[in-house]
Amino acid sequence: MKLRIQPTTTVNGLAHALTTHFPTPPGTQLDSSQLSIWHGPALMDANQPLLIGYGNSIQFPATLQTANTTWTTARDTLSPTDDSLSFEEFFSQSHLQAPIGFFSFGFNQETPGIIQIQQRTFVQTSAGAWLLEIEGDTPLTFVPIPGVDPVFNLIDDTQASWLTSVTGLVQDLQAGVAQKTVLARDVIIQSSTPIDLSLVLRKLADAYPTCWQFAVAGLAGATPEMLADVRLGLVRSRVLAGTCTPGNEADLVDSIKDLTEHRFAADSVKDALAPLCTQLSANQKPFILQLPNVSHLATDVQGELAETTVSEGAPLISVLQKLHPTAAVCGTPREVAFELIAKHETTLRGRYAGPVGWMDAAGNGAAGLALRCGQLQADKQSMQLLAGCGIMPDSNPEAELAETRAKLRPMLSVFGLVS
Ligand SMILES: C=C(O[C@H]1C=CC=C(C(=O)O)[C@@H]1O)C(=O)O
Incomplete structure (x- = not known):
């Protein structure tokens, strides 16, 4: 062609x-x-x-x-x-x-x-x-274009079962099965007319200018987390974990639970990148990333890729194969957390929490983590929205549930479904 x-x-x-x-x-x-x-x-x-x-x-x-x-x-x-x-x-x-x-x-x-x-x-x-x-x-x-204005309806019926899942997971974490595991839940948006994702992303770009807006095959949203940007022999990553509502940042930087949760995520990225890089640097202490709906603990990581990483296949893909899934979406230790997700999570994640982005012919490009997003369904009139939280042994299930609501807010706002 x-x-x-x-x-x-x-x-x-x-x-x-x-x-x-x-x-x-x-x-x-x-x-x-x-x-x-x-x-x-x-x-x-x-x-x-x-x-x-x-x-x-x-x-x-x-x-x-x-x-x-x-x-x-x-x-x-x-x-x-x-x-x-x-x-x-x-x-x-x-x-x-x-x-x-x-x-x-x-x-x-x-x-x-x-x-x-x-x-x-x-x-x-x-x-x-x-x-x-x-x-x-x-x-x-x-x-x-349909002749009538769309009417949007929210189905949010996973709250009770998710609280039960988090409670069960907390028991496993307290028993020492793993240190951290990320659990997700979903809600459904139904529209009376076909959903226009170009409009959804325009609204997200206006409201969340410090996030990356993405759409690929019906998966669309605005993520604040860059899994890997790989260009000119350099890799850059933004790791997020540890969350509060805006205004509570002073508590967040002192929260042992959130700092530990963040350290697991940052370490998972640094440990995965280290063998691929000749040089790697990161913030000594996490900084606060403020978004309209939530604030996060954040660490930016930057590395110089080794010659072997750059010369074998697509460098971005090689980096993603090592990185994914980080402890921001899976947990610590990775394999045990993966099993705990299978045990406790009832949500079908699909491409949520996977890498999403672009790549040029040489295999350079960028991949965000597909968070704060939704998957358009086959009928093109409904979307599954997903949000997850890093669960720790001392997590409070109700507080984690409130955090999922805050993380769903950007997509719900686009459809006028939050007050
Ligand atoms: C898994 C999600 O967020 C991750 C990224 C930032 C903060 C997180 C947290 O504090 O739990 C999560 O690890 C999500 O938004 O669905």
Whole structure:
């Protein structure tokens, strides 16, 4: 297949990019299941590209373990058209290797993930903007705008069973089975009309500018946690664990429970990255990341990747294979926590809490942790929203339940479902 790359007009943010480069015919909206987005702030000194993909051209099922070969197959299907910028010219302008793909992997190996290169991909970096389009594909398709305003309904019937699960897990933790385990629960949003994820992400971008907005194959949200940004031989990660409601940060920095919970998560990242890096640094003490709905203890980690990590396959994938699942979404020790999740959690995580992001042909890119998000269902009118908490031996189940409510708030607000 052939790919045409052309410079295009730069835009001022996500909303502007969508209206300028993905205009819909009158009376239609974008089909949420065909939309991929990556948008968000710089992490340390690494600016994030703004990426929007539409039209599911090249789609491969993949797990993190198969991702290297899957990505090589996917990217090698494309060569430039005669009237395209060459891939070398595109690289010299953007520092990205064409083509560019989106991915989203499951929390566990059994869950199918996806790698895809889309029919039209808009790419904007600090150096300019480009459109990457697969030649000769069928025309892009859109869905009709319903004639009536949507009505949203929330089904939140997991609170009681989750409290029971947390109580059982706390007993196991107090008995010394593990030190920390993350437990998640879900709620369902039902809409009277097809959900427009482009609108959802525009609202999240406005309300949560310090988070990374993402959408891949119907999984969409705004995550505050960067699992790994891998570019130019460097890896950067933001680890979050330990949470309070805004205004209670002074207690958070003194809470032994939260500091310990955070240390497990930060150590899991540093320990996984150390063998892959020649040099690794991190904040000595966690800092506070303030979001509108919650504040977190945060640690930023940065490393120089060893030559072997960079030269074998896609470096981002190699890093993710070692990192995932960190103790921010699984627990400590990892294998025991994984078993405790299987024992106590009744939620189907799917791709929630897995890596989600983008990658260029050379395997550089970024993966956020798919948190504060929802999965669009097959009917395109309902979404499963998920939120989890790091449970410790001294966790209070009611307080953890309140924390899930706070973590669900960004997505619920978009639908007007919180007061
Ligand atoms: C698992 C989630 O959050 C993780 C990330 C930050 C803080 C967390 C906590 O304090 O429990 C969790 O480890 C979620 O948002 O669903």
